[in-house]
Amino acid sequence: MENLKKKLEEREGKWAEELSLVLWADITTPKVATRQTPFSPVFGAEAVIPSEVRVSTHMYGCIIENRNQVEMVSSLDTVDKLRTSAQIRMASYRQTVARSYNKNVKVRTLQVRDLVLRKVFQNTKNRQAGKFAYNWEGPYQVESIVGNEAYRLTTMEG
Incomplete structure (x- = not known):
């Protein structure tokens, strides 16, 4: 939301062009809590920027369509494991954040007539x-x- 707010404030009236770029950047950026993109636990694969598909890179130049289908099916089989590891990381992240937040909290018990x-x-x-x-x-x-x-x-x- 912060990225979206910054970009839209910069572009003022031309926010429609920036909206899709900011949303795509959010989808392809790994989050701190899960260390994964929001796209990967849902679909079992990483989101790819369209320019990476168009330009022949080593990663996408060697893909054979039949092999890609087989790998996509196998990654869908492991998506539950991916989701479970994301949940474990999120719980660990929550504990870390809570620990750092609560380190300055001083417990104070009240007495009768306080x-x-x-x-x-x-x-x-x-x-x-x-x-x-x-x-x-x-x-x-x-x-x-x-x-x-x-x-x-x-x-x-x-």
């Missing part, structure tokens, strides 16, 4: 206040500890 603020969520936010609405409300006092990091709160008036 004063806290409560986050205002979308369903409890005052719609008339617009974007200047408060993100936090309170103060509240911790009345009791209900469970694992769950607390019963009361207002200062009780």
